[in-house]
Amino acid sequence: MNIGVLGTGSVGEAIASALIENGHSVKMGSRTASNEKSIEWVKKTGKNASQGTFDNAASFGELLFLCLNGAYALDAVRSLQLDHVAGKIVIDLTNPLDFSKGMPPTILDEFRHVSLGEKIQEILKGAFVVKTLNTVNYKLMVDAQIVNKGDHHLFVSGNNADAKNKVMHFLVDNFKWKPDRFVDVGDIKSARTVEAIVPFWVTVMQALHTPLFNFKIVH
Ligand SMILES: NC(=O)c1ccc[n+]([C@@H]2O[C@H](COP(=O)([O-])OP(=O)(O)OC[C@H]3O[C@@H](n4cnc5c(N)ncnc54)[C@H](OP(=O)(O)O)[C@@H]3O)[C@@H](O)[C@H]2O)c1
Numbered sequence: 001m002n003i004g005v006l007g008t009g010s011v012g013e014a015i016a017s018a019l020i021e022n023g024h025s026v027k028m029g030s031r032t033a034s035n036e037k038s039i040e041w042v043k044k045t046g047k048n049a050s051q052g053t054f055d056n057a058a059s060f061g062e063l064l065f066l067c068l069n070g071a072y073a074l075d076a077v078r079s080l081q082l083d084h085v086a087g088k089i090v091i092d093l094t095n096p097l098d099f100s101k102g103m104p105p106t107i108l109d110e111f112r113h114v115s116l117g118e119k120i121q122e123i124l125k126g127a128f129v130v131k132t133l134n135t136v137n138y139k140l141m142v143d144a145q146i147v148n149k150g151d152h153h154l155f156v157s158g159n160n161a162d163a164k165n166k167v168m169h170f171l172v173d174n175f176k177w178k179p180d181r182f183v184d185v186g187d188i189k190s191a192r193t194v195e196a197i198v199p200f201w202v203t204v205m206q207a208l209h210t211p212l213f214n215f216k217i218v219h
Helices: 010-021 036-045 054-060 073-078 116-123 161-175 188-196 198-208
Strands: 002-006 025-030 049-053 063-066 089-092 128-131 154-158 182-186
Touching: 002 010, 002 054, 010 025, 010 036, 010 161, 025 036, 025 054, 036 049, 049 054, 063 073, 073 116, 089 116, 089 161, 116 128, 116 188, 128 161, 128 188, 154 161, 154 188, 161 182, 182 188, 188 198
Parallel strands: 002 025, 002 063, 025 049, 063 089, 089 128, 154 182
Antiparallel strands: 128 154
16 A cells, blocks of 8 residues: 655654555655655665655555654644545644653643644544554554553544544554554544643653553453
8 A cells, every 4th residue: 555654753764664564655754855864764665665745745645644743743734735635544643742841741732622633634624534553652553562462552533433443454454453452532532632641651651661561441
């Protein structure tokens, strides 16, 4: 499948590389087509890898991953041509975090009452935004088995049930998530509280001295 990965940070690179390993073709997007990190990634990754602007990656992908800095994610999303994302599933794993007052971070003021996931869905009207993966470390995103043999949970938010289903299947098939370890928490509005646990996740990470853990829901 052709997949657009928007973002050149450690998350974008981990997702893009894991997708290539699973046999997909990936275009990594950035603010500029001459981004050094994405050029370097293409060089070391080979023939199924390419790079370009955020909009080039959106246009290329049948499925898109948003791996954007939370403070600037909406600027990047606004740079996309709407007809390049219409009808596509957009996996949003960004977090609207404010590190300016030290650790653990807080939620950026503008996202106290509305989630980044909702704002992205509002801008990308014709796309199916699914918020997930934002509550786990990037190494775990792409291989759920590295913590407790995959026995832990992932939250999924989005307005379209079929899109959420497809994303869950994709994560099972590509990133080794267990099919019964998803918690569908509702429409994209539910991303408000899911994004809000990420500062707590950072607190737990500081206490455990490792980012390789996850939440397990029992009832
Ligand atoms: N680290 C983790 O394990 C983890 C886990 C869960 C969720 N997340 C979330 O994943 C996202 C990506 O994290 P990351 O550490 O890989 O990368 P990051 O440094 O937070 O973001 C990198 C991307 O943000 C873009 N960006 C930066 N400034 C911008 C601006 N002014 N306008 C538009 N775009 C801008 C960069 O564009 P260029 O390519 O042009 O430089 C780059 O593609 C974040 O939202 C983070 O909260 C991270």
